[in-house]
Amino acid sequence: MTKEYAGFAEGSLLFQEQYAMAQSQKNGWTKSVNTWKCITINLSATHLQVKLHGLFGLIVKPFNADLDHTIPITDITSVEKRKNYFGYNEISVVFRLRSGGERQLLLYLKRGEEFLNLLNSMMN
Numbered sequence: 001m002t003k004e005y006a007g008f009a010e011g012s013l014l015f016q017e018q019y020a021m022a023q024s025q026k027n028g029w030t031k032s033v034n035t036w037k038c039i040t041i042n043l044s045a046t047h048l049q050v051k052l053h054g055l056f057g058l059i060v061k062p063f064n065a066d067l068d069h070t071i072p073i074t075d076i077t078s079v080e081k082r083k084n085y086f087g088y089n090e091i092s093v094v095f096r097l098r099s100g101g102e103r104q105l106l107l108y109l110k111r112g113e114e115f116l117n118l119l120n121s122m123m124n
Contacts, residue, residue: 015043015118021088021108022050024066033065041107043118047072048093050105069105071095077102079119081112091116 019037024030038056042049048071052061060067075096082090089112094104109115 012044013042014045015041015115017041017109017111017115018053020110022067023106025104025106026066030066033060033063035060035065035067039067041109041115043115045122048076048119050107073122076119076123079116079123081116082106089113089116
């Protein structure tokens with residue numbers, strides 16, 4: 001039996017980091033929500049998934065932090081490393097919304113360089 005990660009078959013994962021952090025730039029409220037180590041990042045050849053997990057994820061979820069996204073790679077318009085933050089790489093991901101417009105997520109990853117290189121190689 002193949003293990004699944006919310007729609008991602010185990011063999012299709014190119015990158016996964018649990019206990020990451022993220023921040024949606026949707027509005028002032030989402031920018032202020034603390035997601036210390038309650039985000040999982042999954043990357044396959046076709047999608048980037050950002051999702052809340054664990055006990056802290058359950059606590060954060062009711063605050064509508066805008067941090068449950070499954071984003072087609074083709075909808076990502078830019079990705080860049082911004083800075084280092086207490087041992088985490090801050091990675092900016094901008095993507096198109098199906099409803100129109102764009103959204104920016106800031107991802108804080110221990111293996112940010114690896115993530116950035118993989119995602120950049122898929123976008124070229």
